[in-house]
Amino acid sequence: MSTIDDLDPNTPVLIGVGQAAERIDDPDYRGLSPVELAAAAARAALTDTGADPAAVAARIDTVAGVRQFEISTPGAPAPLGKSDNYPRSVADRVDADPARAILEVGGGQSSQHLVTELARAIANGTSHAALIFGSEAISTVRHLAAADEHPDFTEARGGQLEDRGYGLSGLISRYAAGHGLTGAPSQYALFENARRARSGLSREQYRQSMGELFAPFSRVAAKNPYAAAPVERSAEELATITDRNRLIAEPYPRFMVARDQVNQGAAVLITSIAVAAELGVPQDKWVFLHGHADLREQNLLERADLAEAPALVRAARHALEVAGLGVEDLSTIDLYSCFPIAVTVVADGLGLRADDPRGLTLTGGLPFFGGAGNNYSMHAIAETVAHLRTTPGSYGFVGANGGTLSKYSAAVYSTVPTAWREDRSQRLQEELDAAPTVAVAQTADGPATVETYTVNYGRKGPTGIVVGRLGDGRRFVATVAAGDTELLADLATGDPIGRTVHVRSFGTGNRVTVDRDRMDELFPQRVPVLRDTYELVRVRRDGHLLEVTINRPEARNSLTPQANEELDEIFDAYFADPDLWVAILTGAGDKSFCAGNDLRYSASGKPMWVPKNGFAGLTSRRDMTKPVIAAVNGFAMGGGCEIALACHLVIADETAQFALSEVQVGLVAGAGGLVRLPRAIPPKIATEMILTGKKIPATEAHRLGLVNRVVPAGTAVDGARALAAEILTGSPTSVRASLQIMNETAPFTDVVDAVDHPSQALDDLMISEDMMEGLLAFGAKRAPQWKNR
Template identity: 70%
Template structure:
């Protein structure tokens, strides 16, 4: 096929460009991310070989990758940033696009954008597309605290198609609770699982990593755009030193992506017809002969943590679309944020570390530089340049994002290639149907190590992260070590920890793993379920069979942080375990608030957050509250405070009380039971309104809707709760307890008759209880019963 035989809408890469600068080197100008991307965009436009003015006028779409400082909700831009990165760059180069796109985060994004917009050009929905991205992390880190720091803030008008962060399935509160938030730790899990599968020793595997990346350093050393153009030996790469400290087993610093870069890259796509109109020389035309975009299952859903089959499937399919095999490829660039993604593709295609073609065209992320989400734009640009130098050859680019989660592949060639649609959607459906392990969010018991890593901080502190399988049922779990536990670190430091037996226990703050139940008990002694004489954040008062618990944080409107939650959890454990306590009242100190819910100031402080396994206030997640709990609501019961009240059996409120699920006002949801319990207690429309708007109910309204049992004058909620408690205490505690039990047992039975005829063993116990006999005897003798709670 010749270019003249092609459909005029066939997409091509018409121009590529790169830019870079290194600190303290000649020509360093403190370029912002916008300026670095604009430099690369100008170079891509000039690279077309056509008059720049005409090419600029033809560009109707621009698309940008995200910077690190715009890749997560909590990310910050210490030097400021553009609020419309694509249009900022477009404005620098004189482009006035009708459409501007900001892509999701992830290293797959450059290749995904090329695949997407090549298809759009083929479909005729756009003409010429300028794709670009950049990072200026070196400059940002250097000047963040400097008095003379530059200001990279920009405001640009114009529409922006912001696709969001794209973090769904990549970030998990559960994983974060176990310290699994950083990329080195996540990838180290794959690495160690692969090492165990290959039955290699630590030393053998380290040598393999060194052998894999040594050739990468040679490529980087010759690349003028590289951030670290230094050639290193295999041994130097994997031998710990002051400059090459351990990061996460098995990684040292030299073999992980280098984020301190100042780099930009751009790709200009257009159609064959448009290239002819603009006079772009045919020698510049590079075709996207093959392409694919696939996503792996989420981390804990992967059957095999030693490999990434979806990534391999994407690579195979891109080659299949191109009609070639990996042996036909002249240049290869495998995404190399860590060794694992390179090994993954190399294993599948039988590529050796010393393959004469090389496995990178840039030098790879640890050495060329991990230009954030934009690295593969550099790989594409270099691949295009190499393809032009060897007409008829093929170049493969594999772009990886997330935790080996998203993979976009492209095959480039100057050989005239008609546009061929891929079958990524069909293949993705197959991936999504794969069987997944069942996860135990709360893991308890003996288990075996499936994979692991040990993170090492700069101060030498080590933390182990273990993914394992419970012996009892094979469920998978994630856990971490306790900072005081050296026995488990010793086990994880053995030649092969994978397959070893460990012991795991769940807590409100997550799963902890150690070597035995005895070691766990030593680390976390079980606190007796007996009321303490003193608590720091709550007050307890015992009077006869009544327990009063007061949240004692009036300065914070009785909002709860982890320590207060833990104390409440302990107090209610003690209440439910004490046969001599029959009724409990929960209230808040002062007259302003029962509880304002979660302590948002503490939550925003960056300190560790957790909630007891029994839930907020030790109540909202308890499967059973076997004895009555009365909420005495004085003032505000907001957010989590309202959820506590919803979890109690009875509510007494003074006339100043206000009830609301206000979480939507601060970007949260009523996740401690509010979104579940409120719709079951109130008319659905009212519950929806409260949940979706944060609407407040007065005490009188709450009583009218059945949320509150009794309303008292201001300041009398506790007194009213005591009166209600006295009425309960007048009856048999055994009858009260068994009544609650039967109500719990039958709550989930939809048919009334089935519920009524449900047999509860508790009724048999009631008939032979001392309290039942005493009640009947006292009635016959016309005297007040003397209850024994047995």
């Protein structure tokens, strides 16, 4: 065992902790801002050192803030305003002037991660005193935002800030969000239900076990003066569904879900032992970091087993290994507890029982003490330090979880002096990253089995979500098709894991039903025929030619989901109709062919989707074996340019301009522009257009090979008709076969392999009437009469 005299002067030590909280029904409620709550906790931490708070504050060279929820996702609202430099706003209030300010990434792991990181910086001599803090005033913001007179928490502080970003990479995907997996309850419920199935317990038995796990947590919270909901609840009360304890996401009732309506702040102060001694901090205040680990799990849908979280367990075990301790050596334990499984998956991995006499929380847990945003575990650290000081020589464990069982930071604390100890997290992370993953099917079709599930209970009624496996083993996410009450009922009350279902993909996402018959009943196959009228598109049929006009000139012919659906339906009919041989696509008016996606519609918050065949029903359509000509009149911007790229031929009038302008509005040309443009024109020029949003005129587009012909202003459609007429003189069967073979051989890199590719199109052509007609007409010196067969 080390003594303080044996230690390197740079050895890190926690010398102060502080907490602050208020409830809106408190008689002394003040409506503090997040900055003020964090500052109150920081002042408490400075005082907790037992030294002169002003002298301690003067030595702080680094401040680090845990992100509040309102600054944890792009575009998140801050109804009462916010500081533009949260860490420095807090530092100002405690008269600290640090050289370095950090705003950490989001996630519940961040508070413990910062303690470990800055303790390491102190051990390395790059820092000597660091103040870490976090806070939330969600309850206050919701309480006061609607009032006629409310405070303004806006602060234009400025100054140096190391903003590490949101840290959302790998945690949020369009695929999951598009199927209702946007909130933590629904995501965690997938793990919970997979775990229940593994346990063999019934729904009632498992919910009771969750209640038995959390009842002691509520008992601790009831005695904690900083708790947001200091009410003790029995296991039965937690597990019983009532109007107050309504279901949020199967299997979670409200009382088992992390409480984020809190007004709480917490802070931790770390220095080197040399600085602690210099400041006169009593040694009975010193708490050392004995072990630590930081690991990350694989992305949610790629994990091999949705009932387990190996990264969390390995992080917890490794922190103990670094400390040289076993679970039995711990006197206090606080496991992150946003949902029951966040506790049980780590507790089981450590061999801890739910009724361990030491307890599994010091604060009372997130559903009862409160989920202070990303900062909950700072409170756990503060409680751990306070307990360890009252029992010198004991050890305390803190486990902090972020994301969806995604990121885990664990640590072991004690008053027992110890040198700084490095961990092997990086090596362990490499092993975790190398573990096999599950292939994910973005679009899923066919028979499948249910792997796990949940039911979201929202204001519009219940929505079933299924994670399943296709026959080839790929995993998918799907929502229960509206109208399939049988499957929804099974998810809500039955035992659906392992049952056979049927899944089908649509532009709006994957839908799952009890079987194929039900799928066909709910989603009858659309007959591919042209309608007489459309709302947003005009069609004109002239013999074998189809003219399609996007009819939204007031919006520069930009496309909404409804316009995309109409175009998809029209092109389905075009490709299915044997009497239609060539199609022309243009835009109404003379200003714009198509300005791409309707950004005003996108910003309105209305549901967004694109047909499976892509933008305009073309950009993701495979096997386009009939020619489509783009008649570009005016601007072809963003998605409009991508539509033109997806067409076989392009006629542009003199006023036309082409651009992939997505980077100018924070987007990318994801509907094929990033792929097609570098293949259509010289890659260097394509890259410049993509990265700058540069517009090129019709003449340059023609020179580069993006455009077939340039025609006088206002005559794009006439030019397209002339080109269509030339195509129509040839055999439609030959045209179709030519396009099919071009499609089939496009992936080939070797020219001879492409030439020798055996295509069914050639066999079909050899026995076609059109081939015979062409040869006979040539021999008879007459015009052929094509039949397209």
